[in-house]
Amino acid sequence: MSLINVKDVKKIYNGGEGEVAALGGVSFNVEDGEFISLMGPSGSGKSTLLTMLGAMNPPTSGAVIIDGIDIYDLPNEKRADFRSEYLGFVFQQFQLIPYLNSMENVMLPLAITGKSNREQVKMASAVLEKVGLGSKGNRLPNQLSGGEQERVAIARAIVNEPPILFADEPTGALDSKTGEEIINLFKQLNREGQTIIMVTHNPEFLSHVKRAIFIRDGILDETKHPEKQIAV
Amino acid sequence: MKLHNIAINNLRRRKAKMAFLMAGMIIGIATIVILYTITTGMEQEIADKFDQIGSNMTIIPESDSLSMSYEGVSAADTEGTLNLMTMDEVAKIGTIKNRENIATVAPKLLDSLKVANRNMLVIGVQFPEELRLKKWWKVEGTRPEAETDVLLGYAASGELGKKAGETLEILGRQYKVAGVIQETGSQEDSVIFMDLKNLQSVTGKKDAVSFVEVAALCYTCPIEEITAQISGKLPGTKVTAIREAVQARKDFVDRFSQLGLSVSVIILVIGALVVFITMMSSVSERTREIGIFRAIGFRKSRIIGVILMEAGMISLFGGLAGYLLGMAAARIAAPVIAQMEVVIPWDYRIGGAALAIAVLIGLMASILPALKASSQDPVEALRYM
Known part of the structure; x- marks a missing residue:
């Protein structure tokens, strides 16, 4: 069974200009341990798809099944628990909490797990070490470089050891050299078994992944780079 | 990291806003404590006078x-x-x-x-x-x-x-x-x-x-x-x-007491509004942050918990400081205001009541902002990114 099973999801928004289909029926599977790039131009629907996979945005129709759980069958608060347990997010622009230091930012997802403070510190220290920031745990976000903030954001996303890691344009705010380092970090995590779905519109990134999902006008575009696409 | 760490850290970051909120709470509670203690002191003094008059x-x-x-x-x-x-x-x-x-x-x-x-x-x-x-x-x-x-x-x-x-x-x-x-x-x-x-x-x-x-x-x-x-x-x-002579004094105290009560109610309403507006604006400023909390799996109840904890802490310290300030001011001002020798004893029950009122007002005024924060749609919040 696939880790993620997306079944004909549609998303219709009711805007001022009538109904707008952000997603027009999308289906695909993601296997455990894959590193997938979700690509498409601005407004193509990839952010909608990402938040839908991230258990935050119910589809108008269709289903998203993760690890055998139809996540939009879950009540709202159970879905919050699901996000905490199954999913890690690296948001655009890092989105660290400005008044928490690196260590505290990384510990944030653990604050709701009931783990002891000592255990939380141990886990957060380990992931900060892993992303190369072992010595900067007590720095506030504004005392870190962009690349370092990105690493803290990644550490925060994986501290809970979620089965799936989502990253939304993780290199968008970084220079190319730092961006390269971050991509290497993601590749390293993937080699260690982490399933990763990364949104990007940067075609250069394609060389780093075995598989990509292209989306255009709310539907899958299977004409692009067929060698990177795997039939559903 | 526990929820209260998040609340405390946020309070530390927003020092100016929280100092404003706490100052409002201190002034409000201090005023109520002053009015209450002086009125009670005056009533006690009147009662003593009745006893002393004998006939x-x-x-x-x-x-x-x-x-x-x-x-x-x-x-x-x-x-x-x-x-x-x-x-x-x-x-x-x-x-x-x-x-x-x-x-x-x-x-x-x-x-x-x-x-x-x-x-x-x-x-x-x-x-x-x-x-x-x-x-x-x-x-x-x-x-x-x-x-x-x-x-x-x-x-x-x-x-x-x-x-x-x-x-x-x-x-x-x-x-x-x-x-x-x-x-x-x-x-x-x-x-x-x-x-x-x-x-x-x-x-x-x-x-x-x-x-x-x-x-x-x-x-x-x-x-x-x-x-x-x-x-x-x-x-x-x-x-x-002879009662008539004391009655005039009693009437004055009763009127002062009623005035004190009215002023206290007005102060409480204003205090609640200040807390409400400040917390509302604080929640609006933190839209992204709350969106992130929700996205990484915080339940609504936990968001509400963080917001109410912040309001509760401010109210608790504001109430305590307000009580101490109010008592100190009452002890100095009572003879001037009451124009009689009023004894203002340190009363832990007044302190307890001041804290309870402060926390109750703080929490009640923060319920709506907390609900607003908790109902933040993470997708909406993340659109700011």
């Missing part, structure tokens, strides 16, 4: 052109004559319908006598009744027991050069000064108190009484009714309820 009614024969007086009652008028009551009339006081409300009946005879070549005001009293009424008297020496025992007012003792235990000659008879009443600051200081029967006898005014002081029970008793009943039994007398 709350005087009965005097109707008369005019008074000259030598004690508590508004004359010992002798300019012609040397004065209307008097009789002991039989005094006895009628105990026959009124509301007699069970009457605690003490203290008849008195006033006269001006030559004692050691000085004109002295002498009051004949029934000592047991008198001492029951005058609870504030502090007697140096002993209580008068024999018919020939007298009590001297503080100034009279000085004037006559007599102390407790010494003897005093009045109209050729020897009396023992049983005690000297410590200074009361009233006309009592210059009076010689002797046994009523004795004075009636030596002045040849058998059974005569100048006036009667009556203590009717407490200040909730139907004093006007008792006054009317006594007037009915004793025509030709003027029955005055």
